[in-house]
Amino acid sequence: MRNAILVAGREYGENARTKGFWVNLLLFPVLLVVSVKLPEFLQEKAKPVRNYVLVDQSGEFEAAVAKGMQRLHGLKTAAALMKHAQRHADPEKVAAQKSVDWTQLPADQMGEFNLSGDLAEQMRQQAEQNPMLAAVLADPANLAPFEAMLRLQMKPDAPAFAPPRQDYQRVALPPGVDASLASAELARALKPYLSGDEMPGTDRGLFALVILPPDAGLKLKRPTDATAATQDSGHGADGVQFWSANLTDKELEEEIQDALNSEVRRREYRQRGVDHRTVEEVQRTQIQFAAFDPSKAEGEERVSLADTLRKWAPVGFVYLLFVAIFNTVVMLLNNTVEEKSNRIIEVLVSSATPGEIMMGKLMGIAGVGLTMLAAWVLSLIGVLLYFAGPSADWPGQLLDVIQTSGLLPLFIFYFVCGYLMYAGIFLAVGSLCNTVKEAQNFVGSAIVLLMVPLFTMVFIAQEPNGTLATVMSWIPIYTPFTMMNRAAADPPLFDLVGTGILMAVTALLMLWGSGKIFRMGILRTGQPPKFLELLRAIRTPDRLQ
Amino acid sequence: MSDAEPAVVLDGVTKKYGDFTAVSEVNLVVPRGSIYGFLGPNGAGKTTTIRMILDIVKPTQGRISVLGADSALKVRDRIGYLPEEKGLYKKMKSWAIIAYFARLKGLDAKTAKTRAFALLEKYGLKDFTNARCETLSKGMGQKVQVLASIAHEPEFVILDEPFSGLDPANQQVMESVVRDMRARGTTVIFSTHVMSHAERMCDRILLIAKAKKIFDGTIPEAKKLIPRRVRVGGQTVATLQRLPGVVGVTALSAAGEAPRWDLTLADGADPHELLRRCFRDGLELDSFELYEPTLHDVFLQLVGEGAKVASFR
16 A cells, blocks of 8 residues: 555656646636636727728618617617626625616616626616617716716725727718719729728728618518519619628627618608507517526526526536546556556566556546646636626626535546546556557547547536436446536436446446456557457456466 | 575476467576576576566466565565666656655655665766656666666665666676675676676576576586687697597688687596697697686577577567
């Protein structure tokens, strides 16, 4: 046992000193921080201000588009404001407030509200449904009273809210281009700017060109004249044209289209004698709707963000489990092959029994794996704690899920069992390979088998107690991943205990068999044995020598 | 266990791998405190014999006792071993690897570290104490490995080809390592195919070829095995061949030079008798040289053609 501990200590020391180990250790929290921060950053910084040119030859829609763009900016401001409020919220003050449904409030009657739930998203949705709110928020001058209200629930030292910048900037046509040119010629004149040339008076190219021809207001598609739409030669050359070299960012295109459609519809209402206010009121009428989860306690059945996270958090853990197990067993394989190829193994064998060596290696590398896991879990919790506001955005919810779901102990359990099982296989293989190259051939095929749980993990998360999940759970080499996958969905006790026992027994059998192979393999040179030879060898240990 | 008890006893030891016999019916007694050389051509079975002594490989037949135990594994802390193919953990520092193997042999951490530093200094590697093994040259790495195998001051050390790959200076260092061990009373077995090392250092040798023991005993005993030789100057082949006890005459000189001959004597023939006879018969000799065979001659003579065949296997 003393020797096993010495071997373990050396293995641990050697692997814990490698660069890869530290990269693994440090990369994880960095990725976490990035995954929290990056979307925000991209939203705020990475996307440049986009220039667009709007040529309204009809003279009818300019105001409507401007209003639409204002609404878009209002929505973004609303979301940013709520996020700001949430980040600096004072939990006690928040708890004292009651929740209000803004969708049903006129803009000037926004009284008490509550900073709980995913308010940023809620605010965005509500502002979308209440155009007045969006319009009000789009003007920085109007922000002060909102911020003052929100401040009632924020910590006293919260910084002032900095409204987001305008993402889209309308610019004038370059000098010398006549606004009354035909669409095709306008497009031709602006093409260089659309493909990157700097627009006069700005420091960047043109993101989009929107052309509303003189008769834009008359080119309408209606359900009643479907034939007319099909006759329209396919590309709508006569209608509104949106030119842009960027095919992925559809925000501006959609917003302008929406704004034009609303304006056209508003006119239609008027023409047909319908009061558009009535229509708007009707449109804002909603049925009360909520999703419920039958597995939860009475009174708490509403599906919340936490529930969604609870469902998907195991997927993250499956992934971590995969990375941890695969990393560690490959270390084990490489070390064994190294010792074998440079014959250190002979010195080891003359100093300790193969059993001690194997146990030492298993323990040492398990220690490396557990250190890695501990570091990941601690940094995960650390990062979540840092980002989690007192209220319920996703880091806080995820933290709560991790604390209450019992995923962590299961994670450790499945890591240990999975590790022992795969370590058995990889150690045995390592002891039979003479060179790293031979070992890599094996890893190549083994990884295909090991990847299966990664392919299935999304399906299993969606149907955690379905046939696929159940079948995979009972295949011992997939048990750790599959059961981890299902952990949050209260799998039947029979599955949980049964697969656990089957897996533990398999792990022990694997270790027993690989112990025998290891004992013979480590001193063997030349061609790796054939599979049948191995089976025979497990039964009669002297065969390989 | 008395001091008289041999360090190693091999009793009818045979090792077969399937149909191939690596070692056949070897008997051997290695006395305590002796320096024992295992000699033989490549593929003769030296390494297999060594592995069997260490109980890394089980013999197919026969019994082995090491330091009084029926398996070297039971007394492994008292044994040191340097394998034939040398290798070290690339990322470990010299001192750490020596200390690690010493600790596996039962030393405590502090003693192991002290010994590692002392050994590295003693054998000229002080500057490389903290060097990672991957940065060492082959010879230095090999020295580190030798030190790692003896840092626990074992009673019995097996070195498989300790001299191979070392430059002459390092071979000297290696010889001094072995001599230092002899001075401490350590039993040493080393295998080599460099006869001069064996001749200089060994008390006894084991000669194996084609899996079979050909000889074991002291070096003088080994030299007696082959016919003695005499080198003479002058005279002709015909005259020399007629002399009693001479069974072969080989020319040492080229045509046109003063003639010199190598005479092979029959078993038991006395070279002094030969010299007296020449005197009596009035045969004039330019020189008469009693020529002591080297271990190299013994090796070539005993292993003969077999060596060449075996080495190309």
